[in-house]
Amino acid sequence: MYPGHFFYLGGTLMENHLIAAVRQHHPITFTVANTVTSGKVADALSAIGASPIMSAAPEEAADLVAAAHAVTLNLGTPTAELCKELTAVARAANRLHKPLVLDPVACGATAFRQQINHDLLTNHRFTVIRGNAGEIASLAGVDWNGHGIDAGSGDGDLVTLAQRCANRYQTTVVLSGPVDVITNGQATRHNDRGTEWLATNVGSGDILSSIIAALLGQGADPVTAGWLGCRLVTTAGKNATKGTHGLGSWQEHFLDELTMITDEDLA
Numbered sequence: 001m002y003p004g005h006f007f008y009l010g011g012t013l014m015e016n017h018l019i020a021a022v023r024q025h026h027p028i029t030f031t032v033a034n035t036v037t038s039g040k041v042a043d044a045l046s047a048i049g050a051s052p053i054m055s056a057a058p059e060e061a062a063d064l065v066a067a068a069h070a071v072t073l074n075l076g077t078p079t080a081e082l083c084k085e086l087t088a089v090a091r092a093a094n095r096l097h098k099p100l101v102l103d104p105v106a107c108g109a110t111a112f113r114q115q116i117n118h119d120l121l122t123n124h125r126f127t128v129i130r131g132n133a134g135e136i137a138s139l140a141g142v143d144w145n146g147h148g149i150d151a152g153s154g155d156g157d158l159v160t161l162a163q164r165c166a167n168r169y170q171t172t173v174v175l176s177g178p179v180d181v182i183t184n185g186q187a188t189r190h191n192d193r194g195t196e197w198l199a200t201n202v203g204s205g206d207i208l209s210s211i212i213a214a215l216l217g218q219g220a221d222p223v224t225a226g227w228l229g230c231r232l233v234t235t236a237g238k239n240a241t242k243g244t245h246g247l248g249s250w251q252e253h254f255l256d257e258l259t260m261i262t263d264e265d266l267a
C-alpha cells in the first residue's frame with residue numbers, strides 16, 4: 001500500500017473518492033501494450049489522472065514493475081520475443097505483490113494465443129482478467145463462436161460463464177459487453193451502461209483493462225476496481241455521443257468526457 005491509498009471503511013470502499021485519489025496521486029500504471037492501441041490506452045489513462053508507462057523490454061521489466069502501482073498484460077499482438085517480457089513482468093508483479101491484470105485479446109483465435117494464455121495463467125496469479133464474452137468463454141473452456149478481437153456469439157448465461165472463469169483461475173473476472181459482469185466467483189456486480197460506439201472503437205476493452213489496473217493501483221479491491229472501471233468507460237462513452245458525427249468525433253469527445261467525469265455522472 002502507498003500513502004494516500006484508500007482502504008475499506010466499514011466494509012465499503014469509498015468508490016467516489018477513488019477517482020479523486022487517482023487524480024491526486026497519479027498511480028503509475030504499467031501496460032505491456034499491444035502495437036495497435038498503445039497510444040489510445042496511454043491517453044485514456046492520462047485523462048483519468050493516472051500516469052501511464054508502456055514497455056516491452058524484458059531488461060527493464062523488474063525495475064518498471066517495482067516503480068509501478070499496477071500492471072496490465074495486454075496480449076493483442078503477441079510474439080515469441082514478447083513472451084519473455086510477459087513472463088518477466090508477471091513474475092516480478094507476483095513477487096512484489098503488485099496488482100496484475102490480464103487482457104487476453106482474441107485468446108481463442110489461434111493455438112499460439114491459447115498456449116501463451118495457458119502458460120501465464122498456470123504460472124502466475126492475476127488480480128483481474130478482463131475480456132469480452134468470447135475471450136472469457138475460451139479461458140473457461142466453454143464452446144463459443146469467437147470473432148477475432150470481438151465477442152462473437154454463443155449460448156449460455158454470461159454470469160455463469162464469468163463465475164466459471166473466476167473459479168477456474170481463482171481471480172476476479174470482468175466480462176465486458178452490452179452488460180458488463182464483474183465477479184470473483186461469489187460476489188457479482190453488473191454495469192448496464194454504454195453505447196455501441198464503444199464496440200465500434202478499437203481498443204475500448206484495452207482501455208478498460210488498464211483503467212481497472214489504475215484503480216487497483218490506487219488501492220481498490222478487485223470487484224470494485226472492475227465495476228468502477230466499467231462505469232467510468234461506459235459513462236464517458238455514453239456522454240461522448242452528444243454531438244458525435246462518427247467514430248472520429250466520438251473518440252475526441254470520449255477523451256474529453258474521461259477527463260471531466262464527475263461523481264454525479266457515475267451515479
Ligand SMILES: Nc1ncnc2c1ncn2[C@@H]1O[C@H](COP(=O)(O)OP(=O)(O)OP(=O)(O)O)[C@@H](O)[C@H]1O
Pocket residue numbers: 105131132133149150151176177178179180193194195196198199201202203204205206207208230233234
Ligand atoms: N454493444 C455495446 N453496447 C454498450 N456498451 C458496450 C457494447 N460493447 C461493449 N461495450 C462497452 O465497451 C467497453 C469495452 O468492452 P468490449 O467488450 O467491447 O471490449 P473488447 O471486445 O475487448 O474491445 P477491444 O478488443 O476493441 O479492446 C466495456 O466497458 C463495455 O461495457
Ligand SMILES: Cc1ncsc1CCO
Pocket residue numbers: 034036037075076077105149202203206
Ligand atoms: C485490432 C487489434 N489487433 C490486435 S490487438 C488489436 C486491438 C484491440 O485489442
Ligand SMILES: [Mg+2]
Pocket residue numbers: 105106131132149205206
Ligand atoms: Mg479486447
